[in-house]
Amino acid sequence: MDSRIECTLSRFADDTKLCGTVNTLEGRDAIQRDLDRIERWACANHMKFNKCKVLHMGQGNPKHNCRLGGEWIESSPEEKDLGVLIDEKLNMSxxxxxxxxxxxxxxxxxxxxxxxxxxxxxxxxxxxxxxxxxxxxxxxxxx
Structure with missing residues (x-):
């Protein structure tokens, strides 16, 4: 799955995360290319991603939209990661x-x-x- 991936790809059990800096158009395009590669890999292996979300982090984040396959990925203000709920400011309160x-x-x-x-x-x-x-x-x- 991770051959030719430009951004950071993390996997744990059935959880996969793709992380990258997207404060420029080049960064946005790199993460979209990686999402396209991952989608092609999933199709080739008869797999499907579910519950895909984007967590935009950092001040001044342009919050670019991303696609996985033909679907836009929903943005979320907070997400659970390995049982811990974090928000876009990495706040655990x-x-x-x-x-x-x-x-x-x-x-x-x-x-x-x-x-x-x-x-x-x-x-x-x-x-x-x-x-x-x-x-x-x-x-x-x-x-």
Whole structure:
């Protein structure tokens, strides 16, 4: 797949990324040529890409449109990469906020469903559901 690719091609399991600098027309044309090469490779190998998105990064990005085959690739303000949600500024604050909401929801369920609030009962439940080093403020102090 990656023979004659001009831009950076990354693959992990079933995930493929093509990255390049497209602040000039030459850069835009290079990434489009690579997309065309990848599409030809996929057709020759009876494969198909799905869920293709463009994440434009950097200030002053001209946000050029790209095609894969005959279809325009949709632009996205943020994307998940290997389970981490990042945006066009490489900011992970949305990912952190969503993770905190999920943990707080789980802790709320533990709080409302457990009759005992003793340290022996609550602490193992918290440590199973929250990352190391995170306290369980939603539960209050153990008794």
């Amino acid at each position: 949305l990912h952190c906020m969503l993770a905190a909401q999920k943990v707080n929801c789980i802790l709320g369920c533990i709080k409302t469903s457990m009759a005992s609030r003793s340290r022996e009962v609550i602490l193992p439940l918290c440590s199973c559901e929250t990352p190391p080093g995170v306290l369980c403020p939603a539960l209050g102090p153990p008794t």
